[in-house]
Amino acid sequence: MSGGKLKKEDKNVILKKVWAFLGRYRLLLVLSIAFSGITAFLTLYIPVLFGNMIDDAAGKGKVDFKGIASYSVQILIFIIVTALMTWIMNAINNRLAYRTVRDIRSRAIRQIVKLPLSYLDSHSTGDIVSRVIADADQFSDGLLLGLTQLFSGLMTIIFTLVFMLMKSIPITLIIVVMTPVTFVIARFIATRSYKKFWDQSIIRGEQTSLVNEMISGEDVVRAFGYEKISSDRFREINLRLQDCSEKALFFSSLTNPSTRAVNSVIYAFVALIGAFMILGGHLTVGGLTVLLTYANQYMKPFNDISSVITELQNALACAGRIFEIIETPAETETGRLEPAETKGVVAIKDVAFSYDKSSKLIEDFNLDVKSGMRVAIVGPTGCGKTTFINLLMRFYDVDRGSISIDGVNLKEMTRHALRRKFGMVLQDTWLMHSTVRENIAFGKPDATDEEIIAAAKEAKSYSFIKKMPEGLDTIIEEDDLSQGEKQLLCITRVMLIHPDILILDEATSSIDTRTEMLIQSAFDKLMKGHTSFIVAHRLKTIINADVIVVMKDGRIIETGNHEELMKKGGFYYDLYNAQFDGIQR
Numbered sequence: 001m002s003g004g005k006l007k008k009e010d011k012n013v014i015l016k017k018v019w020a021f022l023g024r025y026r027l028l029l030v031l032s033i034a035f036s037g038i039t040a041f042l043t044l045y046i047p048v049l050f051g052n053m054i055d056d057a058a059g060k061g062k063v064d065f066k067g068i069a070s071y072s073v074q075i076l077i078f079i080i081v082t083a084l085m086t087w088i089m090n091a092i093n094n095r096l097a098y099r100t101v102r103d104i105r106s107r108a109i110r111q112i113v114k115l116p117l118s119y120l121d122s123h124s125t126g127d128i129v130s131r132v133i134a135d136a137d138q139f140s141d142g143l144l145l146g147l148t149q150l151f152s153g154l155m156t157i158i159f160t161l162v163f164m165l166m167k168s169i170p171i172t173l174i175i176v177v178m179t180p181v182t183f184v185i186a187r188f189i190a191t192r193s194y195k196k197f198w199d200q201s202i203i204r205g206e207q208t209s210l211v212n213e214m215i216s217g218e219d220v221v222r223a224f225g226y227e228k229i230s231s232d233r234f235r236e237i238n239l240r241l242q243d244c245s246e247k248a249l250f251f252s253s254l255t256n257p258s259t260r261a262v263n264s265v266i267y268a269f270v271a272l273i274g275a276f277m278i279l280g281g282h283l284t285v286g287g288l289t290v291l292l293t294y295a296n297q298y299m300k301p302f303n304d305i306s307s308v309i310t311e312l313q314n315a316l317a318c319a320g321r322i323f324e325i326i327e328t329p330a331e332t333e334t335g336r337l338e339p340a341e342t343k344g345v346v347a348i349k350d351v352a353f354s355y356d357k358s359s360k361l362i363e364d365f366n367l368d369v370k371s372g373m374r375v376a377i378v379g380p381t382g383c384g385k386t387t388f389i390n391l392l393m394r395f396y397d398v399d400r401g402s403i404s405i406d407g408v409n410l411k412e413m414t415r416h417a418l419r420r421k422f423g424m425v426l427q428d429t430w431l432m433h434s435t436v437r438e439n440i441a442f443g444k445p446d447a448t449d450e451e452i453i454a455a456a457k458e459a460k461s462y463s464f465i466k467k468m469p470e471g472l473d474t475i476i477e478e479d480d481l482s483q484g485e486k487q488l489l490c491i492t493r494v495m496l497i498h499p500d501i502l503i504l505d506e507a508t509s510s511i512d513t514r515t516e517m518l519i520q521s522a523f524d525k526l527m528k529g530h531t532s533f534i535v536a537h538r539l540k541t542i543i544n545a546d547v548i549v550v551m552k553d554g555r556i557i558e559t560g561n562h563e564e565l566m567k568k569g570g571f572y573y574d575l576y577n578a579q580f581d582g583i584q585r
Contacts, residue, residue, distance in 0.1 A: 014320045018143070021100050028096045033151050035089035040155035042082040044163055047293040049075050054289055090148060097144040105136045108322050114330035117395040118355075126209025131325055134208065135201055135318035142315020149308045153301030160298040167287055167294075168277070171270055175298060178266050185258045196248035198317035203241045205321070210234055248314070263296070270295045331415065338417035342500035343371040343406050344531030346392075351401035353391055362387060362554040365401070369547075374527060376534045376542035378575065379551035385535045388551075389503055392533065394418055405501075423499025427506035429486040436465055437472040439489055443497040455496040458522045460515055461488035484512065491519060495526060502532040508541065516541070539576050548572065 022029060053071045109132065112120075120128075164172040214221055214230050221230055274291055277283035283291075346369040354361040362384045369375050377385045390396045391403060394410055403410045410418060423443075431439050440455065441447040452472065456462035464485055468474040481489070491507060504523065508516045520541065536542045543562045550558035550565070550572045558565055558572050565572040 010320065011316055014316050014323060017323055018100075018316075018319055021103050022096070024103065025096055025099060028092055028099075032089060032092045032096060032147060033155075035085055035092065036151035037155045037159075039082060039085045039089055040152060040159050042078050042085065044156065044159045044294070046075055046078050046082070047290050048163065049078070050289070050293075054285060089152070093144060093147040097140060097147055100143060101136055101140040104139070104319070104322055104326075105132060108132050108136075108325050111326050111328065111330065115325075115328055116331045117390070119328055121355075124205075124209035124212075126207075126212035127205040128325070129212065130201075130205035130208035131321045134204060135321050138201070138318040139315045139322065142311050142318070145311050146308050146315070149301075153308070156301045157298060160294050160301075164291060164294045164298065167291055168274075168283060171273055171277075171291055174269055174273065175266055175295060178262070178269070181262050185262065193248055193251040193313045196244055196251060197314035198320070200241065200244045200248050200314070201317050201321055203237060203244055207234070207237045207241055210237060252311070252313070267292065267295050333414060335410075335412040335414050335418075337408060337413045339406065339408060339413065342421045344373075344501050345369065345371050345406050346501075346531060347402075347404045347407075349402050349404075351391065351398050351403060353387065353396065353399050355387075355396075357399075360554065362391075365554070365556060367549060367556065367559075369531060372529050372531060373547060374532045374534065374545045376536055376545035376548045377551060378536060378539060378542065378548060378572065380575075383551040384554040385551060386505060387554075389424075389505055389533065389535060392503070393422060393424070421500045422503055423494040423497055423501070424503040425487075425491050425494050425505065425507035429483065429490050431476055431481075431486055431489060433476065435470075435472065436468065436474050436476060436489070439476060440472075440492050440496055442493050447496055451496060452492075456492050458525070459488055459492040459495045460519055460522065461485070461492045464488075484515070488515075488519075491522075495522065498526070500530060502527055502530055503535075504532070505535040506537060507534075508538075539579055550575075 049071045053068050053075075112128065112132070161172065161176070164175065210230075210233060214234075221227060270291060271288075274283055274288040278285060278288060346367070348365055348367040348369075351365040352360075352363050365384075365388070367375075377388060379385055387396075391398055392410075394415055397411070405413075405418075405421070432442070437449070437452060440452050444451075449472065453462060456465055464481075465471065465474075468480075474480075487507070494502070502523075507523075508519055524544075534542050534545060542548060546561065547559060548562060548565055549556055550570075552571060558568065558570055560568070566576065
């Protein structure tokens with residue numbers, strides 16, 4: 001179910017999936033149906049009392065005041081009880097709908113954190129957010145409307161038929177025979193509105209994605225004068241959303257007036273035939289009044305159900321997009337081993353990998369790393385440095401070859417056990433909207449304040465943390481910290497967990513030179529005795545590395561320490577000199 005083209009079976013499949021979530025609350029569902037039946041019965045019994053009142057008042061000198069008074073009291077009681085039952089029914093439906101949507105949304109979130117990185121890389125953040133938030137809200141509204149009106153409508157139809165048959169079988173048959181016309185009209189409209197509602201939800205996700213991109217990159221947008229282009233892009237998407245929404249609403253709005261027109265014709269037939277039956281003595285005035293009321297009551301649920309069905313087209317389309325996430329295969333867990341100790345011996349044998357299988361990226365990658373070794377990975381942009389880190393962390397699996405730690409193939413370990421061995425600081429900082437304490441203790445939630453402060457001092461972040469309004473309890477807002485301060489907090493986070501293997505991917509790129517020197521000394525202390533991988537563009541930061549791996553076009557072209565590579569006068573020599581004096585051989 002991708003794009004916007006859905007087959008008829010897709011709606012049925014989605015409906016079954018929704019019922020699977022609803023089934024968890026069978027008791028609420030049974031109570032909702034029961035109260036719907038009680039409410040429908042009481043609502044339909046009141047016209048019978050009104051009809052009896054009319055018959056008691058019909059005819060000169062035949063007014064039964066005692067009977068009218070009795071019926072009046074009964075009607076008042078039934079109205080109060082019906083209102084109470086309706087309130088209880090609506091409360092049950094609210095709880096049923098919102099709990100179901102809560103479960104679906106929670107399931108989607110749990111699935112997102114298990115999805116392979118390739119899925120998240122190939123789908124915009126805005127679209128995923130739109131599915132979990134906006135589509136879930138749309139589905140919630142449609143489900144609530146369906147629960148509120150669908151059961152009540154069905155019960156009303158059943159009880160109305162029973163009451164009408166008790167009054168007049170011929171008139172009841174006329175109404176029943178003309179009922180299919182309403183279904184034909186509703187079905188005709190529903191089949192055309194579903195496709196439009198599905199397209200609407202897709203375009204809404206596209207719009208959310210664009211808004212997310214423009215707001216998160218507002219400084220870049222303004223710096224490059226992209227405001228008009230971004231506004232034009234939004235306008236184009238907005239016009240498509242408007243067009244799709246108008247068509248969806250146009251088709252859905254046809255349902256009510258179309259079915260009402262049919263109902264008016266049925267009502268006229270009942271009135272005409274009922275008048276002749278009164279003249280023939282086969283029906284009373286009160287009886288005709290009741291039948292006319294029932295004719296409206298009988299057809300009204302069809303109008304409501306038709307409207308509900310149209311609204312459910314939108315709800316099912318939104319649910320379908322959420323279920324796409326839920327049913328996307330999670331990361332496959334091939335391993336079961338959870339080694340307790342790590343020496344940090346890493347062996348990479350004949351590794352090949354590419355994101356696009358039609359275009360090669362890493363080929364014949366071989367590297368042996370001894371315990372405690374500092375390995376720097378350098379090379380031009382796009383040579384595969386960060387891709388190598390992704391493979392090491394098993395964010396992606398190799399296409400060919402193997403990577404092992406302490407002789408154990410990464411695929412034989414659980415991903416959780418593997419990633420607990422690593423501490424990683426990336427060039428792109430990521431912090432939660434939470435306290436400084438929770439951001440630092442992200443990988444060690446049970447850390448004490450003393451441990452957190454010690455790590456902050458090592459990472460040189462404590463100097464600005466203690467100046468914050470609430471210290472470690474300060475909530476981090478988007479613009480509270482500079483990029484360098486954010487990166488220092490990310491470094492502190494790694495300092496706290498003391499990982500077995502350290503990965504630094506341009507970890508000090510946003511930090512000033514003086515602080516970088518201080519951080520480097522902290523890293524030196526942290527890396528002592530631990531295997532470390534350092535991805536760097538600024539080559540002066542990796543001069544002391546035990547081994548420098550020089551990559552180009554996905555291959556290792558040179559290895560050695562700084563002095564050895566400089567003596568070779570090869571590609572590394574050119575890179576190093578180009579950074580410091582502009583010389584490029």
